Amino acid sequence: MLAERMKGFSGSQTSGMRNRARKLRAGGIHVVNFAAGELDKDTSPGIKAAARKAIDSGRTQYTDTLGIAELRERLAQKVSQKTGVTYAADEVGFTAGAKQALFNANFVVFQPGDEVIIPSPYWVTLPEQVRLAGATPVFLPTGHNGFQINVDELARLITPRTRGLILNTPHNPTGVVYSASVLEKIARLAMEHDLICIFDECYDELVYAPAVHHNIVKLVPEMKARTILIGSLSKSYCMAGWRAGFFAAPQAIVKAIANLQSHIASNPCNLVQYAALAAFEPANDAFVAGNLAQLRTQRATALELVQKIPGLPCVVPDGAFYLFPDVSSLFSKSFHGERVENVDRLAELLLQHAHIAIVPGSAFGCDQHVRISYAIPAEEIVAGLTRFGQFVHSLT
Ligand SMILES: Cc1ncc(COP(=O)(O)O)c(C=O)c1O
Numbered sequence: 324m325l326a327e328r329m330k331g332f333s334g335s336q337t338s339g340m341r342n343r344a345r346k347l348r349a350g351g352i353h354v355v356n357f358a359a360g361e362l363d364k365d366t367s368p369g370i371k372a373a374a375r376k377a378i379d380s381g382r383t384q385y386t387d388t389l390g391i392a393e394l395r396e397r398l399a400q401k402v403s404q405k406t407g408v409t410y411a412a413d414e415v416g417f418t419a420g421a422k423q424a425l426f427n428a429n430f431v432v433f434q435p436g437d438e439v440i441i442p443s444p445y446w447v448t449l450p451e452q453v454r455l456a457g458a459t460p461v462f463l464p465t466g467h468n469g470f471q472i473n474v475d476e477l478a479r480l481i482t483p484r485t486r487g488l489i490l491n492t493p494h495n496p497t498g499v500v501y502s503a504s505v506l507e508k509i510a511r512l513a514m515e516h517d518l519i520c521i522f523d524e525c526y527d528e529l530v531y532a533p534a535v536h537h538n539i540v541k542l543v544p545e546m547k548a549r550t551i552l553i554g555s556l557s558k559s560y561c562m563a564g565w566r567a568g569f570f571a572a573p574q575a576i577v578k579a580i581a582n583l584q585s586h587i588a589s590n591p592c593n594l595v596q597y598a599a600l601a602a603f604e605p606a607n608d609a610f611v612a613g614n615l616a617q618l619r620t621q622r623a624t625a626l627e628l629v630q631k632i633p634g635l636p637c638v639v640p641d642g643a644f645y646l647f648p649d650v651s652s653l654f655s656k657s658f659h660g661e662r663v664e665n666v667d668r669l670a671e672l673l674l675q676h677a678h679i680a681i682v683p684g685s686a687f688g689c690d691q692h693v694r695i696s697y698a699i700p701a702e703e704i705v706a707g708l709t710r711f712g713q714f715v716h717s718l719t
Contacts, residue, residue: 328455332451332454332455335447335448335686336447336682336683336685336686337358337360337447337682337686337694340358340670340674340680340681340682341356341358341359341360341680343674343680344356344358344674344680347674347678352678353678353706354674354678354679354680355678355679355680355699355703355704355706355707355710356679356680356696356699356703357679357680357681357682357694357695357696357697357699357707358680358681358682358694358696359696359698359699360495360563360696361557361558361561361563361698362558362561362563362614362618362644362698363698363699363700363703364561364614365561366560366561366562366565367560367561367602367607367610369601369602369604369606369607369610370560370562370598370601370602370607371598372601373597373598373600373601374565374594374595374597374598374601376597377593377594377596377597377598378594382593382594382597383593384593385589385590385593386590386593386596387590388416388581388584388585388589388590389415389416389417389418389577389580389581389584389590390416390417390569390590390591390596391593391596392412393600394417394596394599394600395412395413395415395416395417396412397600397603398412398415398416398417398569398571398603399411399412399414399415399571401603402414402415402552402554402571405527405538405541406538406540406541406544406547406552406571407541407544408540408541408544408547410547410571413574413577413578414571414572414573414574414577415569415570415571415572415577416569416570416577416580416581416584417567417568417569417591417596417599418568418569418570418584418591419566419567419568419588419591419592419595420555420557420566420567420568421523421525421553421554421555421557421568421569421570422448422568423566423568423584423588423591424553424554424568424569424570424580425448425449425452425521425523425553426452426455427570427580427583427584428521428551428553428570428572428576428580429452429453429455429456429458429521430452430455430456430583431576431579431580431583432456432486432487432519432521432551432576433453433456433457433458433486433487433519434456434457434458435457435458436458436484437456437457437458437459437484437485437486437487438458438459438460438461438482438484438485438486439453439458439459439460439461439485439486439487439488439489440460440461440462440463440477440480440481440485440487440488440489441453441460441461441462441463441488441489442462442463442465442470442472442477442490442491442494443462443463443464443465443466443687443688443689444465444466444470444496444497444647444684444687444688444689444692445462445489445491445687445688446491446495446496446523446687447686447687449489449491449523450462450688453489458486459484461480461485462688463476463477463480464476465497466689466691466692469499469638470494470497470499470638470647471499471501471502471505472501472505472509474505474508474509474512477509477512478512481512481516481518485516485518486518486519487518487519487520487521488509488513488518488519488520488521489520489521489523490506490509490520490521490522490523490539491523491524491525492506492522492523492524492527492536492537492642493524493526493527493529493530493536493640493641493642493643494526494642494643495525495526495643495645496645496647496682496684496687496689496692496694497638497640497645497647498638498640498641498642498643498644498645498646498647499638499640499641499642500530500534500535500536500537500641500642501537502537503537503542506537506539506542506543507542507543509539510539510542510543510545510546511543513546513549514543514545514546514549517549518549519549519550519551520539520546520549520550520551521550521551521553522538522539522540522550522551522552522553523553524536524538524552524553524554525553525554525555525557525558525568526558526559526642526643526644527554528558528559528611528615529558529559529614529615529618529642529643529644530615530641530642531615531618531619531622531640531641531642534641534642536642538552540552547573548573549573550572551570551571551572551576552570552571552572553568553569553570554568554569554570554571555567555568555569556568556599556602558643558644559611559614559615560602560607560610560611561614562595562598562599562602565592565595565598566591566592566595567591567595567598567599567602569599618644618697618698620701621644621697621698621699621701621704622640622644622646622697624697624701624704624705625646625695625697625704625708626639626646628704628705628708628709628711628712629646629648629695629708629711631712632708632711632712632715633715634650634652634653634715635648635649635650635652635715636648636649637649644696644697644698645694645695645696645697646694646695646697647684647689647692647693647694647695648692648693648695649691649692650666650669650684650691650692650693651666651691651692653669653715653718654666654669656718656719657718657719658672658676658714658717658718659717663718665685665690666683666684666685666690666691666692666693667683667685667690669683669693670682670683670693672714673711673714676714677707677710677711677713677714678710679707679710679711681693681694681695682694695708
């Protein structure tokens with residue numbers, strides 16, 4: 324019944340785990356949800372007021388596919404500031420979340436026969452979108468290198484078919500932030516081999532000093548001509564469910580995306596566009612800074628507890644809000660006679676018996692690790708990771 328292209332295509336494993344945790348909770352079980360990909364808090368009063376005002380002003384019409392002129396101007400300004408390179412309003416667009424911006428980008432630039440390099444582990448959706456565009460994802464393993472990109476290894480993956488690469492920094496699921504020198508080298512490679520770079524910086528405002536986020540166009544301005552920058556309001560502005568994302572790209576790509584999008588969903592929600600305009604007001608800088616400060620404390624709490632659990636080495640994340648510890652030392656053990664044979668089984672046992680939801684690394688192409696989101700209240704972090712520790716101690 325289904326089209327060929329849906330063969331082997333499944334839903335996002337991160338959403339799957341979240342849904343299962345929600346179901347258990349609905350049944351009255353206290354499940355600690357480490358599987359969320361968003362902050363566990365409300366958005367800012369200013370953003371909510373702008374959305375209310377948009378409703379009261381009767382903003383019920385379709386808008387231009389890539390957003391109202393005022394918002395595109397504001398986005399262009401924001402991206403110009405971020406990159407130090409001038410972007411015009413027709414070089415940016417607003418979308419229903421960064422996910423839609425990424426899909427559109429993949430769809431308009433990649434085609435069957437193309438290879439697209441993605442560092443692995445990767446955010447679940449990235450390779451699937453490359454496949455939906457008919458192209459082939461080619462993975463660059465980074466686990467042996469603290470999840471940082473080894474540029475020589477990247478260069479060795481480039482073939483005559485390589486058409487592009489997708490970079491995500493700060494990185495989901497590992498929390499690593501790519502250095503300026505690595506990004507500069509990658510930019511040179513991209514220019515040498517005529518590659519398109521999709522640069523996903525959805526977590527760019529969630530970086531823990533002294534670490535610094537680097538934008539590839541800012542580092543190498545010539546990259547503007549071959550880069551699609553992707554941004555999101557989901558994370559730092561706590562607007563995940565509002566669906567608010569954006570992109571910046573060369574005009575021809577923006578035009579193609581507008582054409583594609585006009586036949587799929589038309590414009591992103593009119594009301595959310597006004598909320599996004601409010602989000603970019605300087606008044607919200609303190610809101611974002613407050614979120615980051617809170618995450619920094621939560622990161623410290625989570626790291627300390629994970630480091631206390633024997634056999635769970637973990638890279639200290641410089642950005643985003645995930646820990647990605649190596650759990651492979653548990654695979655030789657048993658829980659009440661049942662082997663913890665792999666990371667999926669571990670996630671299952673943790674959900675059933677410790678009532679904690681984590682995402683198995685297999686969802687991110689890395690079956691030795693699990694992803695733990697610490698964007699939840701401190702008492703939940705403590706309760707959940709204490710249970711994780713007790714579970715590990717009970718293994719034989
Ligand atoms: C790396 C990365 N890119 C894109 C997205 C999508 O964000 P949005 O909610 O704006 O669609 C996510 C969400 O988890 C993400 O982690």
